[in-house]
Amino acid sequence: MGQIVSTALLAVGAAFSLIAAIGVVRFPDLFLRMHCSTKSATLGVSCIMLGAALHFGDLVSFTKALAAILFILVTAPVAAHVLARAAYFAGVPLWKGTLSDAMHEQGEHRIAGLEQPAEPDAEAETPGNGSRSRE
Amino acid sequence: MAKDIITGMLLAAILLAFFRLARGPSLPDRAVALDLISTIVIGLIGVYAVSTDDPLFLDLAVVLALIAFLATVAFARFIAKGGHPWDKS
Numbered sequence: 001m002g003q004i005v006s007t008a009l010l011a012v013g014a015a016f017s018l019i020a021a022i023g024v025v026r027f028p029d030l031f032l033r034m035h036c037s038t039k040s041a042t043l044g045v046s047c048i049m050l051g052a053a054l055h056f057g058d059l060v061s062f063t064k065a066l067a068a069i070l071f072i073l074v075t076a077p078v079a080a081h082v083l084a085r086a087a088y089f090a091g092v093p094l095w096k097g098t099l100s101d102a103m104h105e106q107g108e109h110r111i112a113g114l115e116q117p118a119e120p121d122a123e124a125e126t127p128g129n130g131s132r133s134r135e
Numbered sequence: 136m137a138k139d140i141i142t143g144m145l146l147a148a149i150l151l152a153f154f155r156l157a158r159g160p161s162l163p164d165r166a167v168a169l170d171l172i173s174t175i176v177i178g179l180i181g182v183y184a185v186s187t188d189d190p191l192f193l194d195l196a197v198v199l200a201l202i203a204f205l206a207t208v209a210f211a212r213f214i215a216k217g218g219h220p221w222d223k224s
Contacts, residue, residue: 006185007137007138007141010137010138010141010181010182010185011137011140011141011144013178013181014141014144014145014148014178014182015144017145017148017174017175017178018144018145018147018148018151020148020171020174020175021147021148021149021150021151021152021171021175022151024151024152024155024167024168024171025151025152025154025155030161030163030164030167033155033164033167034167037152037167037170037171037174038170041171041174041175042174044175044178045174045175045177045178045181048178048181048182049181049193049196051181051185052181052182052184052185052193053193055185056190058190060190061190061193064190064193064194064196064197065181065193065196067197068177068181068193068196068197068200071197071200071201071204072174072177072200075200075204076174076204078204078208079204079207079208079211080170082207082208082211083163083166083167083207083210083211083214085211085215086163086211086212086214086215087161087163087166087214089215090162090163090214090215092161092163092164
């Protein structure tokens with residue numbers, strides 16, 4: 001019984017990882033790709049670790065798997081946020097079907113975004129500094 | 136048997152992510168693909184620990200989760216600095 005549940009969890013985790021990879025290939029935009037890869041890959045790895053812990057069934061491997069799950073759940077959103085913020089200010093183009101850009105409406109300008117910043121020459125020379133000076 | 140199918144699914148996922156890594160139009164796309172690959176490899180280590188029946192591989196999964204986070208943050212710093220920081224200094 002435990003082996004069946006463990007194998008089912010492994011299969012569900014592998015399916016979620018495969019869905020994440022398909023989304024990374026198919027989605028049109030960096031931020032949509034990141035939405036797909038971060039969330040479903042985190043869920044997939046958590047399922048796989050839980051399945052491995054159920055397969056071994058002792059306290060030590062359960063603790064190790066739980067530590068791995070907890071660490072991934074804490075660090076994956078942080079890494080995705082840092083990467084998305086850097087990519088946004090580096091001027092990665094948005095999908096043409098994007099409906100709103102909340103950071104743009106708050107006055108944070110992208111390097112090559114919907115609207116050019118005040119000094120386009122200085123910004124174009126050192127991309128990345130424009131965001132830091134406004135922080 | 137079931138473990139082979141699961142390993143094949145994870146390998147197919149790595150292959151698809153590698154397609155994005157090779158093709159990705161911008162540098163952040165490649166960073167996302169690398170992040171996804173390292174996350175999938177963590178899962179692959181978990182499946183390998185089950186199929187070889189060796190719980191020591193779970194330690195490897197924890198260590199790889201640590202290193203993958205550091206690598207992604209380093210890539211984000213590289214993108215935020217803008218291109219090649221060793222040219223400017």
